[in-house]
Amino acid sequence: MTHPTKYSERTIPRISMRDFPNRIDEITSQLVAAAETDGFFVLVGHEIPTADIEAQFQASERFFSLPDEVKLTVPFSKNNAGYEKNSQIRPSTGKPDRKESYQMQFGSNMDSLWLPESTIAGFKAQSLSFMHKCQSLSEKLMLCFARGLGFEDDYFVKAHDVSRPNIQTVLRAIHYFEVEPPTPEGYYRAGEHADWDFVTLLFQRPGQSGLEICPGREVFTEYGIGDEWTKVEPVLGEIVCNIGDMLMSWSDDRFKSTYHRVKTPVDPAVDYFGPRYSLAFFNQPNADCKIQGPMKKYPVVTGAEFIDMAMKRNYKALQQTIAASS
Numbered sequence: 471m472t473h474p475t476k477y478s479e480r481t482i483p484r485i486s487m488r489d490f491p492n493r494i495d496e497i498t499s500q501l502v503a504a505a506e507t508d509g510f511f512v513l514v515g516h517e518i519p520t521a522d523i524e525a526q527f528q529a530s531e532r533f534f535s536l537p538d539e540v541k542l543t544v545p546f547s548k549n550n551a552g553y554e555k556n557s558q559i560r561p562s563t564g565k566p567d568r569k570e571s572y573q574m575q576f577g578s579n580m581d582s583l584w585l586p587e588s589t590i591a592g593f594k595a596q597s598l599s600f601m602h603k604c605q606s607l608s609e610k611l612m613l614c615f616a617r618g619l620g621f622e623d624d625y626f627v628k629a630h631d632v633s634r635p636n637i638q639t640v641l642r643a644i645h646y647f648e649v650e651p652p653t654p655e656g657y658y659r660a661g662e663h664a665d666w667d668f669v670t671l672l673f674q675r676p677g678q679s680g681l682e683i684c685p686g687r688e689v690f691t692e693y694g695i696g697d698e699w700t701k702v703e704p705v706l707g708e709i710v711c712n713i714g715d716m717l718m719s720w721s722d723d724r725f726k727s728t729y730h731r732v733k734t735p736v737d738p739a740v741d742y743f744g745p746r747y748s749l750a751f752f753n754q755p756n757a758d759c760k761i762q763g764p765m766k767k768y769p770v771v772t773g774a775e776f777i778d779m780a781m782k783r784n785y786k787a788l789q790q791t792i793a794a795s796s
């Protein structure tokens with residue numbers, strides 16, 4: 471917060487999914503070009519109606535308006551599912567993100583982590599239906615990425631089989647709290663980070679800005695980042711997508727998993743201080759799938775091992791941040 475943010479204009483490609491079956495090669499080359507440069511792109515002309523996105527945002531608002539003691543009956547678990555509040559500490563900041571979030575999965579990691587119907591009627595069915603729509607769209611991206619990397623078309627789709635109980639994909643509903651200026655020192659919305667997953671679909675609400683990206687990573691194990699940010703403004707019906715570390719590794723670092731954050735609002739003239747709701751669909755493979763790029767740059771790891779290693783790297787980086795600031 472002591473240094474003003476440096477901004478640069480980057481063009482984040484807008485890729486249309488219209489008429490997908492007849493345009494797979496064209497869409498593939500657009501997706502590959504975006505993945506090889508900034509690792510971020512925006513999907514338009516896709517299959518998820520704006521009304522369905524809004525319905526999930528409304529479900530999310532209903533969930534977050536429940537009392538904390540109710541939400542805490544489905545607490546965040548080591549399986550990367552459940553509810554947390556002000557508890558995610560990013561290695562980049564060493565401070566908790568000021569938000570609450572609820573992570574939902576398709577499979578057995580969600581056992582006992584859905585609230586009962588008597589508490590929030592229709593929420594589970596609504597959310598699972600939305601997750602299946604996100605999955606269907608994600609599978610189109612997976613086909614294109616497989617083709618772009620020279621794998622069989624169904625290679626990544628088979629590795630993300632949501633009908634199997636060990637699927638690790640997550641829909642995360644997020645609620646950042648309204649902030650009163652002046653913003654306290656050490657306050658972060660979402661500290662800068664790269665995602666661990668394969669590819670993320672991010673839904674934002676128009677007017678609730680804050681997402682910023684900072685490209686510049688060469689290898690997925692590296693934490694260094696540049697210092698020039700680009701704002702990604704929410705547009706009704708558009709979906710912001712980014713490559714995660716898993717696909718960066720699975721492509722031998724050819725596709726870039728890019729740092730991003732939700733900016734801490736500090737300047738009432740330009741920043742958004744109100745509540746921010748977002749929905750992030752993190753594609754994560756089945757726990758037992760094998761991950762290795764076509765050039766075999768990294769040893770084979772399973773989907774479960776990849777996430778375990780990512781968590782350990784994160785933990786180590788966090789300890790270094792804490793040690794450096796004390």
Ligand SMILES: O=C(O)CCC(=O)C(=O)O
Binds near residue numbers: 660672748
């Ligand atoms: O809330 C957002 O807009 C971004 C969230 C995010 O980057 C994350 O949870 O990984």
Ligand SMILES: [Fe+2]
Binds near residue numbers: 663664665730
């Ligand atoms: Fe993220």
